[in-house]
């Protein structure tokens with residue numbers, strides 16, 4: 245790109261503007277998933293909404309597609325080219341304890357917000373890993389550890405500040421712009437770059453939670469026991485179960501080393517006594533190698549899943565399920581038995597409860613009626629994504645009879661995609677548009693494409709998971 249042209253962008257923004265080969269370019273573009281690198285033409289490290297506006301206007305003027313990233317924990321349709329806005333410098337948090345509303349900059353991570361909220365006896369609706377970023381997680385729905393209790397994190401959003409494709413910075417609420425508000429919460433970066441988000445916190449200081457660990461060889465029917473148990477619990481009980489081979493390494497707790505482990509994760513907001521009674525059948529399912537379920541301050545909630553926080557290469561995908569039954573459980577196990585050549589990790593999350601209820605202000609989050617979420621991933625150590633992907637899809641195809649669609653925050657990685665190409669398949673042969681379409685019921689997707697034609701008719705925001713604008717911009721009703 246011509247130096248004089250880039251200089252005009254540099255003159256308008258406070259944060260760094262980085263081109264390939266410059267110091268800082270690689271650090272700024274690096275993702276949590278090392279298997280799918282993204283190489284934009286230019287990166288703008290935004291410090292505020294004005295920087296974002298300048299970057300969007302510049303990209304529109306020069307025909308560059310725009311993408312946005314915070315800490316890069318999201319799966320991505322990894323792309324070549326375009327302009328990437330990074331928001332990790334936008335870390336301001338303001339909390340009004342009376343209204344319980346947090347106003348959160350686009351680059352704020354949950355660990356920061358959890359600490360700030362705890363000082364007021366409050367908590368956000370974070371997911372399993374406190375190191376992901378609040379804004380993208382919430383725009384993608386936000387499936388929290390208290391999901392059955394409190395609904396999607398997106399359902400608690402009261403307003404957003406967003407830079408749209410026309411370069412305007414708008415304050416969007418359900419009253420001011422119901423269509424754009426609806427589309428942003430579930431449509432993520434297809435409708436603009438969110439620079440700030442106002443969300444309701446919940447009055448939670450402690451929870452009864454932790455992990456129950458079983459050896460899969462000793463307790464082979466744990467998945468079925470877990471499924472049967474989920475049929476009996478109230479919506480105050482949130483849980484999931486994962487099956488994973490644990491490496492024989494010193495940093496792994498000794499009882500778990502070198503074994504294939506069922507890890508049941510518990511988050512319960514009722515009393516300790518009630519919680520103990522509720523999980524008693526799970527504790528009785530077989531000998532536990534470790535049991536960390538206890539009353540804990542909410543600030544320790546990241547220990548429930550204990551997700552790995554170091555960047556690594558992996559490939560993953562997920563599907564929402566209408567339900568589970570004995571046949572579904574057997575199908576999952578038949579396709580998920582860890583093969584030493586392609587070690588598959590899967591997780592089943594229990595959905596339902598408040599997730600299935602309509603929020604006060606409607607949004608575009610899909611598949612609210614799903615009862616379970618099945619995710620699978622394979623670490624890419626010594627194997628390629630091409631080898632691993634068919635094993636993942638083998639599992640997810642096998643559960644077709646129970647399959648509804650995908651969850652936006654857990655969409656599959658696709659491998660490099662060229663944003664302007666007619667063919668939207670990535671290197672793994674995954675059609676990105678089909679993948680995104682699968683995250684919504686048909687009527688939600690159709691309405692999103694219609695609104696895309698209104699708010700981003702040139703499809704400026706077409707990096708990553710694109711929703712194309714409808715040919716004729718007819719906006720359908722929100723409900």
Ligand SMILES: Cc1cc2nc3c(=O)[nH]c(=O)nc-3n(C[C@H](O)[C@H](O)[C@H](O)COP(=O)(O)OP(=O)(O)OC[C@H]3O[C@@H](n4cnc5c(N)ncnc54)[C@H](O)[C@@H]3O)c2cc1C
Nearest residue numbers: 313314315316317318371372373377380381386387433438
């Ligand atoms: C270990 C781990 C555990 C997870 N657990 C959960 C979980 O329990 N529940 C759950 O719901 N999700 C979960 N996720 C998924 C995670 O919430 C999403 O991937 C989220 O988008 C990550 O945000 P990020 O900033 O860290 O990622 P990024 O990769 O920086 O962003 C992801 C995407 O969000 C969009 N985006 C980013 N910033 C903006 C913006 N300012 N405006 C508009 N769009 C934007 C872009 O499309 C971008 O590609 C998990 C992810 C990981 C890695």
